[in-house]
Amino acid sequence: MTVQQLIDKQLFHVVNAGDDTDRAVTGVFCCDLLSIAMGKAPADSAWVTVMGNVNTIAVATLADVACVIIAEGAALDEVGRTRAKEQGVTVLSTDEPIFGAALRIHELL
Amino acid sequence: MADAIRLTYEISPDDFTRAGEASSDVKSKLKRLGVPPEAIRKVSIAMYEGEINMVIHADGGRITVEITPEKILMILADKGPGIPDIEQAMQAGWSTAPDEVRSLGFGAGMGLPNMKKYTDEMKIDTVIGVGTTITMVVNI
Numbered sequence: 001m002t003v004q005q006l007i008d009k010q011l012f013h014v015v016n017a018g019d020d021t022d023r024a025v026t027g028v029f030c031c032d033l034l035s036i037a038m039g040k041a042p043a044d045s046a047w048v049t050v051m052g053n054v055n056t057i058a059v060a061t062l063a064d065v066a067c068v069i070i071a072e073g074a075a076l077d078e079v080g081r082t083r084a085k086e087q088g089v090t091v092l093s094t095d096e097p098i099f100g101a102a103l104r105i106h107e108l109l
Numbered sequence: 110m111a112d113a114i115r116l117t118y119e120i121s122p123d124d125f126t127r128a129g130e131a132s133s134d135v136k137s138k139l140k141r142l143g144v145p146p147e148a149i150r151k152v153s154i155a156m157y158e159g160e161i162n163m164v165i166h167a168d169g170g171r172i173t174v175e176i177t178p179e180k181i182l183m184i185l186a187d188k189g190p191g192i193p194d195i196e197q198a199m200q201a202g203w204s205t206a207p208d209e210v211r212s213l214g215f216g217a218g219m220g221l222p223n224m225k226k227y228t229d230e231m232k233i234d235t236v237i238g239v240g241t242t243i244t245m246v247v248n249i
Contacts, residue, residue, distance in 0.1 A: 029120070035161075035219035038154055039226060043146070051214040055161075058129030061137060064154035079126050087133065 001025050003067050003090050003109050006046070010103050012069055012092035015076050019088025025066045025109065028102045034059050041065050048102045052076040057083040057091070066093060071101045113178040114142075120160055120187075122169035125213060132157040135174050141182040142176065146249060151247045152181050158220040159185040159243055165210050166190070167241065180229075183245045191237035199225065 004021035007014060009035040033039045034055055036101045041047050043064040049056060052074045067090035070076055076084065076091055084091045094101050119132035129220045138161045156172070161216065167189025175182040192198045199221050206216030225231050230246040 032214060033217040033219075034214035035158065035217040036222060038157060039219055039223040043150055053213055054126050055128065055213055055215070058133065058157065062129065062132055062150075062157045064150055064153070 006067065006105065006108065007090075007092070008078040009108065012094045012101070015070065015091040015093050016081060016084040016089065018067065018084070018090030021090060024104070025064050027109070028105045029065070030098050030102050044102045046102075046105045048098050048105070050074040050098065052080060054083050056080060057087060057089050060091075061087050061088050066090070069101050069105070070096060071096055091109055112178055114138075116174040116176075118172045118174075120163045120172060120235075122167070125164060128156055128161055128164045130223060131172055132160050134186055139176070139181070144176075144181070148181065148247055148249050151184070155224045155227045155231075155245050155247065156183055158223045159183070159245070161215060162220050163187050163189070165206055170240070173233065178249065179249055180230075181247045183247075186240065186242045186243065188240040191239060191241055192235045193237060193248045195235065209238065 002022055025046050027042050029041045029045040030048045032049050032051050041063045044066045046067050047065040048069045048071050050072045052070045057080050071091040073095040102107050111140035132153055139149045167187035170187030173184045197203055201222045202218040204216045210216050228245040229248045235241040246248045
């Protein structure tokens, strides 16, 4: 499944569509501690977290995840939104809990 | 070395909105140079962890990156407090990050272990009250 196909399922609200929506999503990763996400998030995974600050975008870019899903109704702050646009990172959001959001993606893989 | 590309970044202390900019810049330059994705990922992760450490613990500092066809060398030099016990600092889960930093999602005690895990060579030179210099190499 590509990032665009995940967006098209309309399971999640699109915070920032991102520049590379043709890339494949090959797994799901859940974690809120950025250093753990940095070291463990597989490249090309969909990363589900409640952390919605600018550092989330930095970690997403550098760990090279396919997209970020901000769960539990958490919001990406303004600086984070700007950075996501600049870096072309796909950010989606949902009111669902982390597990539920991750499970939905997993079922689509 | 004729083929070496040298980049230098000044890291501002306590500025979490800019933390990661140097690492992101190196990442995009490595991409443009056609460095293999796995090496780029390793450099990105190791350098970001170091950059964040400089912001959290060390009053900022300077990062120098040298890119050759064989390897990427990163030298992170700060004028921070130094690391009293390197062995302890290298343990996964050990952290001295303050609460406001933890609330941003940092402070898991994975910074130095991640830097070691994602580099081929890593050396820490630290002097209490003077600063710390971390040298890391990722082979291409």
